[in-house]
Amino acid sequence: MTQNIVKFIESVNNLDTKSYSRLKEAIEKRDSVKFVSYMLNNDETEVGRSCPHCKSKSLHKWGIRNDLQRYKCKDCSKTFNVLTGTPLAHLRKKGRWLAYAKCLIDGLSIRKAAAECGVHRNTSFRWRHRFLQNANQIKPEKLSGIVETNELIFAWSDKGNKKLRRKPRKRGYKSVKHIPSKSRVFTLFCRDRGKNTFDDIFLKFSADNLKPDLSKLLTKDTLFCSQNKAVYLKYTKENNVRHGVLSIPKRESVKKDVVHIKNVEKYQFDLQVWMERFRGVATKYLHNYLSWYREMDEFDFKISPETVLIRAKRPERYNTNHFR
């Protein structure tokens, strides 16, 4: 073996340029598979790891397959690897995952990301939504201090769906006012001054529908700031919430210095500018895009590909209910 490797290394010197770059590429590919696998295998401590089938913590190590550590559960005898039960389970070509995470951070389209990572566009599509699946569940559970709230209306989109519920439209709506009420999708944004942001999607924007989210997020000490829209007025009145109200008719933007919603408005504006590159997103994936933007904002747009991947791997923590 040792002699073979010495001979092999010597022969590398004799390779022509084309063969040498092929060899280099193969080594880089192997290294990135090893690196990603190492990262995934070592993400959780042995103490924290549990069986995805029965949650038992008593496990045997059960060999390594496809560079991933396998385990056997002492209680239910089932085997699993570090990705079983996570959104990354059964995805292939691990060596390109970090490059793909980088494409997500850079906001590349499905096609551009596919070209960049040398995968098919269907793979690119599948990876995008699997990588973002967990981001949906990583939202603040509480907000503090001044909570700026505002909503944004999107038009229902069946993009990518071959069976349309309506006649095809040539262009989007001129403005929000032109979106028929039946086709409206509402997104709620709550942002506190510590830059923690919560968002959710609603087909009907009513005080009752907002209640489950807001009652969880707001505490006795928070000051809820919004425009004086009926939905917010009704919610704050019914639930006894401290409310900093901004009146719309007077175009009031700041009241008593602290009561304003400029931060959440900026967040919404930047989000919309960022979303333009995707040229409309299907409503069924809207929560993925909102979460993706929220995740990058949480890291001040300096999130690393490694963090994207580790967050994508962690099993579901909370259940969120979309489209109330």
Ligand SMILES: [Zn+2]
């Ligand atoms: Zn088990």
